[in-house]
Amino acid sequence: MQTTLDLASDTLLGRANISARQLETTLSGLMVPGVDYADLYFQMQKSETWLLEDGVVRNAGASTAQGVGVRALAGEQTGFAYADELAFPMLAQASKAAAAIAREGKTARMNALTRRDIGPAVRYRPIDPAATLNAEAKVALLHYADKAARDADSRVTRVTVSLAGSSDTMLVAASDGTLAGDVRPMVRLNVSVQVEENGKRESASAGGGGRLGYDIYSGPDDPVAGYAHEAVRRALVRLAAEPAPAGALPVVMSPGWSGVLLHEAVGHGLEGDFNRRGASNYAGKIGQKVASDLCTVVDDGTLEGRRGSLAVDDEGTPAAVNTLIENGVLVGYMQDKHNARLMGTAPTGNARRESYAYTVMPRMTNTYMRPGDSDPGDIIASVESGIYAAHFGGGSVDITSGNFVFSCDEAYRIENGKLGAPLKGVTLIGNGPEVMGRVSMVGNDWALDTGVGVCGKNGQSVPVGVGQPTLKVDSITVGGTEGAA
Structure with missing residues (x-):
């Protein structure tokens, strides 16, 4: 069975064609005299956003960001560099820049990399939330939230609904022997409303999410309607505030x-x-x-x-x-x-x-x-x-x-x-x-x-x-x- 560490390693090191031996070689190169600790942080983040305003989907976008950060610590000083590409030549170049922080001193020990599998401590599924709902269903979710807010009270004049999801895959290798990875999902839905009465306007918002898939928004407790109603309630409270x-x-x-x-x-x-x-x-x-x-x-x-x-x-x-x-x-x-x-x-x-x-x-x-x-x-x-x-x-x-x-x-x-x-x-x-x-x-x-x-x-x-x-x-x-x- 593939572990989360395996998944992160395959996604990041496999994409970059970087071997475990190259990781250790790079870390050893960072451990010049004076450097106490060094690490390599690989990441690929996929994200998407959806926005509905006044009943119309105004924006739908997706993006991917990936790269590696290289850090060398010398006493209280930090040497840091990063590359926006997952490739060994870029890693080597960033490592050279990070190691420039080195000062005179003894050489710290470089430990062999040891897998640190998360095992039973998993707090969320290693998923990409974007894949848990198709585009038509996401649009329908936005419209459902919009309708729930408008149906909540006749004084609602404007509604904005946003939906966002991301999958953050990371892998860290360090001179103390740490080799660990994670796949972190995240979703968030937000409903913002404006209400008006006798020429007075107020606004409020409510929402929720977590390290889950979009399926949380279709639960039996109907959280989306709950967010919409809560946003309307808060806005109406403000109308009456003294x-x-x-x-x-x-x-x-x-x-x-x-x-x-x-x-x-x-x-x-x-x-x-x-x-x-x-x-x-x-x-x-x-x-x-x-x-x-x-x-x-x-x-x-x-x-x-x-x-x-x-x-x-x-x-x-x-x-x-x-x-x-x-x-x-x-x-x-x-x-x-x-x-x-x-x-x-x-x-x-x-x-x-x-x-x-x-x-x-x-x-x-x-x-x-x-x-x-x-x-x-x-x-x-x-x-x-x-x-x-x-x-x-x-x-x-x-x-x-x-x-x-x-x-x-x-x-x-x-x-x-x-x-x-x-x-x-x-x-x-x-x-x-x-x-x-x-x-x-x-x-x-x-x-x-x-x-x-x-x-x-x-x-x-x-x-x-x-x-x-x-x-x-x-x-x-x-x-x-x-x-x-």
Whole structure:
């Protein structure tokens, strides 16, 4: 039976007519005096996109990108080069450029390549999603989503539906003997709507996906209609929203996508490179209390079919369940091989790159807070006057200070322990560690996002997942439009 590694090897090395012996020869050539580690990253990505606007398919396209990235590490320095062609002469040329980083020093050991088969740890099928549905069925899917949105409410005036699928085949060979490969599918469907009433317009979107085939959109729970109805619901809520209060208020966050605030305000600060350089406010705090006792934060690349999941990371390290904060205490960082070696720890399966044309960084996979013991209804009932943050929009965070600003594109008043009117213009302003220290109730519910997350760092974007239970923060600065609460 052909393994995923065999499939990746046949697809990439077979296409390039590169033998295992040539891989070892190339890696040996990179291991000049002063170089500590080297790797070769082969990739071929097939992708397609479909777009329907106002009932008409406006765009349908497909593309293939392939190449190899070559990396040599010397102490804290990185030599990197890439070629947009899978061929041995291009590989040799890129390797020569990467090895130019070499400094004076001893020669590190070059280990024989050893297969690292994924085996039973497969989290998704090694498929090309484009082949799971024919063109006519994809067009029909777009039209179905469009109709579902328009049928949901007469105030819907515009609908845009997008469908995307990709198959990412990678193979990594490294001087430490790693030889690993993966075939990573990804799909995403998104429905955006505009509604209008009495001359006022609002818009919203919803969608989902993961490392699956297009067949997920034809399931018995009718997810496509669900996305359409959710987009319409959010847009209509905004039509009825009133100005938000401002001031320091208790905030209850919904389960699921609200974990994006955790991802930004806390997760990035726990990536190894920021901590090695002392650029994170979590640097040097392993073993210290950095959050409420109720908070346990995990980065988990092993969840089946999830957007941020991996069989192996982009250095060939198996994905893992990594506890970062346990009962409020910082217990670990997310690491790639480079930062782990320099910090004297082990890699955690968090090495990621946007493509072969970029070098590796430690990045999140699926990051979430574990559930607690409180009933979600009791959490809301505990708030006399505050905000319920149901869905987040965009935001930003300063890694060094931990300060963040996030907008809520769906929020409600909480008055006398009950949800009240929808609000517009809600912005949450705070500091990640401080907010984590003010978490006073954590729900016994728990949810992940629907599969839409994209994380940016240093100009690179990778798919991720976020999640959390319902939780209460005793005080966050709310920037609103109504004035002080």
